[in-house]
Each structure stands twice: as C-alpha cells, then as structure tokens.
Amino acid sequence: MQFPESWLRAFVNPDLDTDALSHQLTMAGLEVEETTSAAPPFSGIVVAHIVDVAPHPNADKLRVCQVDDGSGALLQIVCGAPNAATGIKVPLARVGAHLPGGMEIGTARMRGVESAGMLCSARELGLSQDHAGLLELDADAPVGQSLRQALDLDDTLFTLKLTPNRADCLSILGVAREVSALTGATLTLPSFEPVAVTLTDRLAVTVEAPDLCGRFAGRVIRGVNARAQTPSWMRTRLERAGQRSVSALVDISNYVMLELGRPTHVFDLKRIQGGLSVRWGKKGETLELLNGQTVEIDESVGIIAAGNVVESLAGIMGGEATAVTLDTTDIYLEGAFWWPEAIMGRARRYKFSSEASHRFERGVDFESVTEHLELMTRLLVDICGGEAGPLDDQIIRLPERAPVNMRLQRCHRVLGVPVAQQEVEQIFTRLGLPFEVEEGTFTVKPPSYRFDLFIEEDLIEEVARIYGFERMPDVPPIAPAKMLSRPEALRGPHTLRERMADLDYQEVINFAFVEDAWERDYAGNHDPIRLLNPIASQLAVMRSSLIGGLLANIVHNANRKQNRVRVFELGRVFLRDSSVVDGDLSVAGVRQPQYLSGAAWGPVVDEQWGLPTRQVDFYDIKKDLETLLGTQASRLICAPASYPALHPGRSARLELDGVAVGWMGEIHPRWAQQSDLIHAPVVFEIDVAAISVNAMPAPAELSRQPxxxxxxxxxxxxxxxxxxxxxxxxxxxxxxxxxxxxxxxKLFDVWRDKSAQTGEKSMAFRFWLQGHESTLDDETVEQCISGLLQALVSQHGVRPRA
Incomplete structure (x- = not known):
C-alpha cells in the first residue's frame, strides 16, 4: 500500500520526523518497505506566468515567450511546446537551475533568438512520463514561488507491506488510527455530516442472498457533471498513492476507498433497467467487466443484477454495461458489506485482482457504510454538482463480534514483561477497543473494522505492539543442557537422510501437490485427492507417490547436460482411507504415511580411467537399499510384480517379513521415452514406518575353528x-x-545349456560351514551337504549336476 506522508499527517500529525515515523510503524507490525521522495531532486525551478507569446522569426515550431518569474522583469524564453499560451502558469527553470539528472540551465541562443531559461514539462522534471507539452499549474499558484513548495514535492511516499490480517490498515484512516495509538497524537476524523436531500427518487434493491451481502446502502444523485475537473489536491493524492486519474466520478470513488478503506461503486442510473437484485450467479451467465474482460459466472460467484442482466461482480468489479461515462448525468451510488468468505478467491479464479476484492475478502467495516457514503456524496455534489436523494440502508445480517477475554497474568507470561494493568487499559483505549476488566481479566469487544481479533493471543499481540518491542528486555531463554538418550533400535528420519547421503544420493524436496497425469501414469491412482484452490493449474492433486517428483528432478538435470543423477526424497504422501478419523495430526478419510524414495540415472560411478562406464541397473539400487536397511536386509524380499511407473519385467515388490512395504525397479520404457531419457532411471520407494525400528544386535561368541x-x-x-x-x-x-x-x-552361478531342450538351468550354491567346538571333518560336512540336497530334491525336484 502506497500513500503520501502529507495525506497521513492530515489525519494525525505526531511530533516525529519521517524516519522516526517509519521506524515506529515498522516496529508496530506495519512494515514500511520503502520511503521515496514525491519528486526527484532539482533546484531553481519556480512558478512562472506566460505574459505574451509571439512566433519565432526563424522557426515555425518555436515560440518566443515573455515570462514573469516574480523577479520584477520579464524574461524572454524560446519554447517549442504546443500548449505554450498567454495567461497560463508553468514551471520555469531559471538560469543556473539544476534539473533531474544533473543538467544545468544556462543562457542560450535558439535560431538567433536569446533564451534566458527553460519552460518545463512534467517529464523533464521527473514528475510523470507526460511530455506532450508544458506542465500547467493552477491559476492561483503564486508567481515566483519554488515549484517544490507550490506542489509539495518534498513530500515522502510510504510503501507499507501489510500482513493479510490487518485489513483495517488498507486505508489512510486505518494507518492514522495506528499512528495515533502508537504516539498519542490527536486523531482528526473527516466530517460525515449528511448531505441535504432534495430528491425523492429511489432505486429498488432486493438482497436475495444474506450469505453474500450483509448490508446494502445506496442513493440516487441526479444532474451531475461527469466532465467536471478533479481538484488538483485530490488528483495529486491519488497519483502519489499509485492511482491514475480517470474522471471526476471514478476519482472520487477511488479517493474514498483509499482514504476510508470503503470500496464503492457508481452506476449510470439511466443504463439500469428496473431495480437491482443482489444474488448468487447462475451457470451460463456472463459479464463484461470494466477491464474489458468477459467472464463466465456460476453459482459460487456473487453478482448485482438488473432483471436478468448481470451488472457487476459483487465486491470485485463493476460491469461495462452500467459504467459511468463523461456523458453520465444521473448516478446510483452504492456501498455494501460483503461477507469475506463470499469474496475470497473469486477474483483469482478469473486471473485478476482488484482493489475492492483485496479489501472485501479481508473484511471491511460494516458499521460505517452510511457515514462513508455521506462523505462521498458531499464530494460528488461539491465537485460534480447535482441533487441527492434519500440514502437507503438495508441491514440483512451483520457479523456477531464475540467478546474476547485476556488474562493479565497470561499476557505477562507470554510477553515476559509485567505490563501494568493501568498501562494495558491505556493501550486498549488508544486502540479504540471497548473493554471491561474484572479480577485481572479484560473483556474486549472487537470494533466493526477489526477482523483480526478472535482469541486471547490476538489481544496480547496488540499489547505488545503498542507497548513496544524495543522496551522488552533482550533476555535469552534458559534451558537445561541435558543429553537425551537415543534409542539404539530407532532409525529416525535424520539417520535415514544421513545414510542416503553416504550412499551418494542428494536430497530433494518437491511439492506435495503434483500433476494429475503423474498420479494416473506413475501411481495408477485414478481418484487422487484434489485441491480446492491449487496454486497452479498443473499442481491440482495431492501425491500418493514420490516417484513422479524424482523423475521430474532427473529430467530437469538431464536437460541441463548432467549425465549422472542420484537423488532421494523423504516426505509424506496422501492416500484415501475411510478408516482414518480427525485428530491432532490427521484428517478424516486421508492416510498420510511417510515414504523414502530414491532414484539413480546414468553411470554407476563417475567416469574414470580405472573402471569401464556402466549404466546403473536394478541390482545396484538393490545393493544400496540393502546397505540402508542394515540388519533388516536379510529379511527383505524382492518379489517380481508390476507397478504402473516401472518396467513390467524389471520391477519388484519389496516385502519385509511377508508384508509389502514398497517398490523397486526401472522406470517403464514408455515414461522414459516420454521424458526423452536415453536410459531408464532405476527407482525405489519404501514406507518409512516399516524400516524405522531396527532389530537390536545380538552378540555371540565367535568360533575359533576353521x-x-x-x-x-x-x-x-x-x-x-x-x-x-x-x-x-x-x-x-x-x-x-x-x-x-x-x-x-550364496548363489554364485546360473548356467543354461543352449543345446539342450530339457527346459532346465543349473544353479550353483556355495556354503560356508564352521564348527563351534572342534574342527569339522569331511564326514560331517558331507552329511550336511547331503541333507540340504535331499531337501531340495524333495521340495523342488532338483537333480545334482555332475
């Protein structure tokens, strides 16, 4: 939010300079992101009056002007601006003046005619980009006065970076209330005296949706002059607040919004057919907005309609059909309270934002609607003329402001400072928060413009802001330095990350919301959990697998000429499960297990002279997984099975103690080809809960026998x-x-006789045998091998290979 300091000081003028005021606001939670001067530095520029204009004798496009600069003698200045005319007042750069950029003005001869200075445009002074002609000043501007003083160009522009909860500070009045509370300076409120009603005309308005509109007010004003000039003081304030001057009617509406935080809308009365109705939209309705965009409306969007014609998006933007023009003579002035929940996200749905929706979706004062409309009516009548009708005010349903309690002892405990009860009372009084106190407990009723006060901590925050964070002692927290025992059998997330890093994997953190196609193609999930308000159209569902994100990481690196990628992620996935109920860390119907997933692509090791280059394969990743599991690896089984993301013949289901805990294998050739990868990455994914508890080591005596x-x-x-x-x-x-x-x-050899047609293969096993008390003799060893062979024969029908 941007505004000029002079506008703020018109409401409250504390005895602080600009820097001190900026610091005070920042420390109170209204961060001043930037302060800049209203105009770039220049000197020697004064208000001048053009007394006479004559053609240049040697140039058709130049004129010779006689200019009064207040010094008592007329100056002769050659000017090429098309609007140089007798009687207007313009900026004059005297001889010796310095313009923005450092240019110094001197005496010059232009086509044989001497020129003692330069008449300036707004662009030459750095005030705007307008360079079509001279900057024309008000007729009452004192001749000879410094231009910086005449236009208040030494004003400072504040840019506030507000948090979303402080909607009450999206106006000059709101910031002024804060400054008054912080400094104790007197707050000067604008006059809300009712305008004399000289018409009986009314416009019928029906509110059909109380969950959309809680209060609706408006009045008819006839005979306005839409071509009237916006006063220079209002135009200057608007421009310094970042608003472009459009027309008097539009400027007045924008001015009231910026000054009071009250978005309003002005309808061309003659373009409204019948009365207005406030309702939810209907599917199939469309509206051309003031920005030229045509939007399709549905049942979740509030509208104002005249009959069956949609006139505007409620609380967001007006429509082109009833927009005021320079030919407008009769208007309907509207101000309303729209429920924040009914406005939230609607503008973003249509890929734009408006000043009105920005305020309404955060909460706008619902008690001062008529007062603000009276002030706006006064501005309209004073600037554009006209006669006002009665102000209609419909109160349908307003928010109930429940009292909020704050215990003084709780406040002391949270802040760490024993703020006296009397000082807390003064803080709430300066903030305009009505309260009662009984036995150390404050009961505060939030004002209609504060939509951020709901719980005890909100009031404690208010005390801290006004009391001053700088007054709080800088005391470090005291905590006992105790070494906590670490369960030896527990393998926590940090340990898993450390082991993966030791295996030459780099950790990545991907979005938990992914593309719909990822869930369908990689996880076979045709009914993923969808987001109601995704941050981007391609991130519309919650992930049920980490593989898609890792594959995207590999593709990203491959596209940037990286030939070897090894990444892993430890994160939650989201699965539908009707057995899950709501809890502190759970959501009904959604299971959120934590998975560990890794992916490798490219050579097994970095290219080097000592080893031949070989692409990573299934067994390389299996070895990494076994290393990660440690003693659990002996219980890991890779059972051949198919998974949508993996190669049908090179994938396996991971099982621990007969329970499926994950998957491993090469990426399916279809997805590798779709990603333009020459080689298929190899991935694994495993449930963290299944590998978090490891068996304790069982010590045993080592045999000394061969x-x-x-x-x-x-x-x-x-x-x-x-x-x-x-x-x-x-x-x-x-x-x-x-x-x-x-x-x-161990299995150390598998061999097939290609010439034989028996459909058999040879498998060679190696056994390690060791006695505990004595050296094994050949007879004992042979009995053992024979017993094992007989077990294979009886169970699998094997036969010894000669």
Missing amino acids: VVIRDLAVWVKDDASYQDLLNTLTQTIASNATLEIVNDI
Missing part, C-alpha cells in the same frame, strides 16, 4: 526362483540342529 567351503550345483526347472530354493534351505537348517554349522549360503 571355515569349510563347499559348492553344490543342481539342475532345476527353468521357472524355479532362487528365493524359493533359498527359503527351503534356510527352513531345513532351522529345523535340524545338526545343520547349525552352516553359516552362510
């Missing part, structure tokens, strides 16, 4: 899996005490 290694090769059916054979061997060992000497089993 290890015996034996190999066993068998023929098995071609469709037999290693996991099935391994399960048979481990179950046999667990059920037979004599086989406890088998310490480990």
